[in-house]
Amino acid sequence: MKKIFLLALLSVFLISIPVSGLAQTADNYMTRGEFVEQLIQQAGIDLGGKTVQQYLVERGILLGDGKGNYNLNQPITYRQIGFILSRFYGLSKMDAHQLKENEKYIYALEEGFLPRYVTLDNKVTSSEGKKIIELLFSKSKEAYEILKKVSSSEMNTMRLNADLKIGMDFKDKNIISFDSMNMTVSAEMDTNTGVYEKIGIDIPLIGYKEIEEYIIGDRIYMKSPEDNQWVYTTVQGLSTLKGAENMKMPDVLSEDTLYRMVSNSVIDGKEVYVINTYIKITDMKKLDEVMNMLGMNDFMGMNYSNMFEGMYGKYTYYVDTKTNNIVRVDIASKIYFKDGILENGQPVPLKWEMISGSMNYSNINDPDIKVVLPDEAKNAQELTMPDMPQK
Known part of the structure; x- marks a missing residue:
């Protein structure tokens, strides 16, 4: 009887995980704007009176759709973080492997900027995005x-x-x-x-x-x-x-x-x-x-x-x-x-x-x-x- 009761509790727990433990809403995802804001803040960069967007656009780190739209309010994905970090660290311009433009997020993977075993087109939660940035600068000083x-x-x-x-x-x-x-x-x-x-x-x-x-x-x-x-x-x-x-x-x-x-x-x-x-x-x-x-x-x-x-x-x-x-x-x-x-x-x-x-x-x-x-x-x-x- 105890085994049946424990199995029943376990079943309820497992069934509830996708709802209470894994489900995410749009509010839980980090936006592109939030990521670049926190990136610049952690790096301690003096913007010289410019906004974060102006700074990143001028340096070719933040690219839009060609029409002036940077989708800063949209949730960011691991792949998009890869592109941004590859440009932020200058690896895209150094381009050691002569990659196509749509492949250059690979440099962030190669450098270990992104966590292992993630699905690149998955949206990034606020806590995970913050963790990625903190790890980048944890021992920089x-x-x-x-x-x-x-x-x-x-x-x-x-x-x-x-x-x-x-x-x-x-x-x-x-x-x-x-x-x-x-x-x-x-x-x-x-x-x-x-x-x-x-x-x-x-x-x-x-x-x-x-x-x-x-x-x-x-x-x-x-x-x-x-x-x-x-x-x-x-x-x-x-x-x-x-x-x-x-x-x-x-x-x-x-x-x-x-x-x-x-x-x-x-x-x-x-x-x-x-x-x-x-x-x-x-x-x-x-x-x-x-x-x-x-x-x-x-x-x-x-x-x-x-x-x-x-x-x-x-x-x-x-x-x-x-x-x-x-x-x-x-x-x-x-x-x-x-x-x-x-x-x-x-x-x-x-x-x-x-x-x-x-x-x-x-x-x-x-x-x-x-x-x-x-x-x-x-x-x-x-x-x-x-x-x-x-x-």
């Missing part, structure tokens, strides 16, 4: 503070090894028959004297080339792979980069950077913080300001705001939890060229250029690292740099 310690730590010497891929897109597809090349970099850095590095470039149809160079003061000394001769060029202000470690670098473009603590991991027996930073610079004058801060307002005659439309990137930092030293950085960075840019009177053919790969750091503050210009390079001939692109 902690991540920022860790990188701030990294930038302020003293690094007199180090070694760097990088494997990179350079991708590009051309305005005229017939100009060059390849769209990517591979590059390796091995470098030793000594803040007291300079940098020594070997750069290997593997170019399709051309082959592998290796360039050896020293950066000493305001000069770059290069050893030609063709004739084995040394040449140099002067870049006024280059030596001031040695003072870059005294700047609060995470603060320079903080408004254009989002920080996200991913996890802790282990590399070569060292426990590391894993931190993602997402950079989206739509006002390239800010990069000009950074160069001015470094005393390099005329770096190689180049003005970023004249040359580029915008820059987008994702940088994953692996930071030693004990020493606050960077162990590795995974990068994916894309920059868009403006139309009408000229180099030596000829139009620059590139639409965009993207660098991706990994940089590994070691031997930080190793006293055995000493960068000294070899005697054979001291009689190098001066090389005149070509005119930089201008609009």
Whole structure:
């Protein structure tokens, strides 16, 4: 009799769940407007007197139906959140996988911005929408503070090894028959004297080339792979980069950077913080300001705001939890060229250029690292740099 009674209670409970526990009304769903309002609030973005809608529309984060309708009062779906977050973090413009526009919500899934195992076209409840936003920023301040310690730590010497891929897109597809090349970099850095590095470039149809160079003061000394001769060029202000470690670098473009603590991991027996930073610079004058801060307002005659439309990137930092030293950085960075840019009177053919790969750091503050210009390079001939692109 007790079993029958318990089964009856269980049956009533199960039958009531869809009604009392799972049923939702329109009032329980988060609207598109509520989501973007809370997103901007949690991110701590200064709107500069603009409304949230104006801010997001100007930056291409909030797209409407083409008729000025943004449906801010309509319930938002997981897929729509995916589109908004992919644009908000700059991943849609970086577009590492070259996806169609109606597929770019995938970047939010790839980054883990959305919860797992959801039906993408389901409406999102207010509590779930709030939770998604809170998780995005739950450890962003902690991540920022860790990188701030990294930038302020003293690094007199180090070694760097990088494997990179350079991708590009051309305005005229017939100009060059390849769209990517591979590059390796091995470098030793000594803040007291300079940098020594070997750069290997593997170019399709051309082959592998290796360039050896020293950066000493305001000069770059290069050893030609063709004739084995040394040449140099002067870049006024280059030596001031040695003072870059005294700047609060995470603060320079903080408004254009989002920080996200991913996890802790282990590399070569060292426990590391894993931190993602997402950079989206739509006002390239800010990069000009950074160069001015470094005393390099005329770096190689180049003005970023004249040359580029915008820059987008994702940088994953692996930071030693004990020493606050960077162990590795995974990068994916894309920059868009403006139309009408000229180099030596000829139009620059590139639409965009993207660098991706990994940089590994070691031997930080190793006293055995000493960068000294070899005697054979001291009689190098001066090389005149070509005119930089201008609009």
